[in-house]
Structure formats: C-alpha cells, structure tokens
Amino acid sequence: MKHETASLLESRAEQASQQWLLCSDKDQNEDHLDSMHYFIEAAKVHSSIDAGTKTHASCARASLVSLQIRMPDFQWLNLSETNARRALVEQSRFQEALIVAEAYSLNQPSD
Numbered sequence: 001m002k003h004e005t006a007s008l009l010e011s012r013a014e015q016a017s018q019q020w021l022l023c024s025d026k027d028q029n030e031d032h033l034d035s036m037h038y039f040i041e042a043a044k045v046h047s048s049i050d051a052g053t054k055t056h057a058s059c060a061r062a063s064l065v066s067l068q069i070r071m072p073d074f075q076w077l078n079l080s081e082t083n084a085r086r087a088l089v090e091q092s093r094f095q096e097a098l099i100v101a102e103a104y105s106l107n108q109p110s111d
Contacts, residue, residue, distance in 0.1 A: 002045050002048060002049045003049070003051075005045050006042045006045040006046050006049075006051075006054065006058075007042075009038045009039070009041045009042035009045065010038065010039065010042045010058065010061075012034075012038045013034075013035045013036075013037075013038035013039045013042065013061070013062075013065075014035075016031045016032070016034040016035035016038060017031065017032070017035045017065065017077050017078070018078075019031040020032055020035070020068075020077075021075075021077070021078065029069050032065050032068060032069050033069075035062075035065045036062045036065045036066060039058045039059070039061045039062035039065065040058070040059070040062050042054075042058040043055045043058035043059045043062070046058060056102075057105075060099070060102035060103045061103050063099045063102070063103065064076055064077065064099055064100070064103035065077065066099075067096060067099050067100075071096070074087070076100070076103075079104065081104065081106075084100060084103075084104035084106060085104075085106060087100050088100045088101055088104075088106055
C-alpha cells in the first residue's frame with residue numbers, strides 16, 4: 001500500500017510541474033510549491049519502507065523544483081538526458097550542478 005501511495009504522490013508532483021509549464025506566468029510558484037510538497041511526502045513514504053534509493057530520488061527531484069523556483073529563467077524540469085548533461089556542464093556553481101546531476105541520475109558511475 002505504501003508503494004502505491006508514494007507513486008501517487010510522485011504522479012501528483014509531476015502533474016503540478018506540468019501545470020507550471022503550461023502556465024503563462026512563469027513567476028507563479030504555487031504549482032512548484034505543490035510539486036515540492038508531493039515529492040517530499042513521497043520521500044517520507046519511501047523512507048518509512050526503507051526504500052533508500054527512491055527516497056533519495058524524490059528528494060533530488062524536490063531540490064530540482066527548488067532550483068526552478070530560484071532560477072526561473074532556465075527550464076530545469078523535464079529535460080532530456082542530453083539537455084540535462086548540457087545544463088550540468090554549463091553550471092558555474094557546484095551546488096546547482098550537483099542538483100541537476102542527482103535529479104537526472106547523472107552522477108552514477110559508468111561501466
């Protein structure tokens with residue numbers, strides 16, 4: 001039951017992010033705040049069932065939404081892997097680069 005709850009929360013977070021993308025006023029952050037809330041709630045559910053990787057992924061996505069709020073001039077959400085890598089490389093600050101890397105799973109060791 002908790003797995004389904006976490007999935008539902010993540011789905012709601014994605015829907016809230018999509019609503020922001022469709023909104024003409026990009027300074028409106030209510031949808032982002034809703035999205036962050038759902039990702040954080042999903043992380044709490046994942047942590048309660050010892051799903052560490054999923055907990056980390058939900059927290060990383062919430063951080064990415066936070067980055068979108070702080071830096072609205074660039075679209076950080078829903079990037080392709082190629083565009084996420086470009087965004088990662090173009091970051092001059094480590095913190096933003098780390099958020100992008102974690103949210104898009106770009107910090108995984110390669111084989």
